[in-house]
Amino acid sequence: MSEDHKQMRIDAGLVRELAELLSANELSEIEVEDGDRKIKVKRELTVAAAPVQHVVAAPAAAAPAGSAPQADAASAAAPELSGDMVRSPMVGTCYLAAEPGAANFVSVGDTVKQGDTLLIVEAMKVMNPIVAPRGGRITQLLVANAQPVEFDQPLAVIE
Structure with a gap:
């Protein structure tokens, strides 16, 4: 076996611990060096739109006859600014x-x-x-x- 192959031993426990640190601290990557050995753990973050808080008026007591419920829901979801x-x-x-x-x-x-x-x-x-x-x-x-x-x-x- 060559020297390079011997250095490629990976401590699975360390990798698990690093992955837990990523999640616990909301990091996207973490890297550890020990002499010639370097371990980098990354995770892909998906960015979700932050929820926008709106004040919604109380619903009307009764919807007028013939009104479309879908139209009411759409207008409530997208208030006019x-x-x-x-x-x-x-x-x-x-x-x-x-x-x-x-x-x-x-x-x-x-x-x-x-x-x-x-x-x-x-x-x-x-x-x-x-x-x-x-x-x-x-x-x-x-x-x-x-x-x-x-x-x-x-x-x-x-x-």
Whole structure:
């Protein structure tokens, strides 16, 4: 046997332990080196869209005769948004306040001026303020505090 073949022994217990560390710490890969031996464990992450929280009005007591239930369900699932949509310029975590326990930067109904901070998106330990592109009234906040956000995800609506 050659020296290279002897070094290829893999400690299955170590690989299992590394895989458990990946899952427990929500990592995508982990690598361990011991002299000339190197073990790298990776997992493929699928990115799912973060759920958008909406306030849904109470259903009507009785649906009018002849109305299509599918149309009602479709309109409830996709509420109409009027005004200027403020979107996330990056992937990260959205924060509505400057620090835990502090008041939110804005709330629905607040009037803002162009350049006012609406919220923060944290990406790679950097806090990025998301500012109002124009003045107006906040009609909707489409994210919750500490919610993960995707690039171009709607965050707020200004009318």
